[in-house]
Amino acid sequence: MTTTSPTISELIAQERRLTLPHFSYDDAFALGSLLVKLARERHAPVAIDIRRGAQQLFHAALPGSSADNDAWIDRKRKVVERYGESSYLVGTRFRAKGTTFEESSRLDPDTYAAHGGSFPIAVEGAGVIGTVTVSGLPQAEDHAMVVEALEQFAETPGA
Secondary structure, eight states: OOOOOOOHHHHHHHHHHTOBSOOOHHHHHHHHHHHHHHHHHTTOOOEEEEEETTEEEEEEEOTTOOHHHHHHHHHHHHHHHHHSSOHHHHHHHHHHTTSOHHHHSOSOTTTOOOOSOEEEEEETTTEEEEEEEEESSOHHHHHHHHHHHHHHHHHSTTO
16 A cells, blocks of 8 residues: 655545544444454554543554554554644644654654554544554555545444
8 A cells, every 4th residue: 555645734634524423432443443454454564543532442453563553552642632633744744844743842752753643533513532543554554544444434324
């Protein structure tokens, strides 16, 4: 899977388009299972994490992933929690200014990583209520896998 880097406006449009009407425990399982299915079809060595607030609702580690992927998940998720935007969008905004997140955010890079793969779970009328994160591929591909799964999930009846 080769993925090009989306623009800031494309990333913002993704987030607006992928605001959900609701997000339940069952929704977390369905979205996580869809991500596992996509990853297995591609033999992608990823770890997947879905959270609502501080509670982890779904986690899966596929063959080829490691504990390092879990550490990346935590760091990317913390960027989404802090900024309310996808980790890829946050990093892209810094790069567009001619700098990097690590150089200019004033945040500890051992705690925060503005690399693609963590996406806000936003619910209509409530805003950002959680995160969905993939780690194990190049950042554009991690991000694209999450967006693809959210697009399919949003099209599912009852979602």
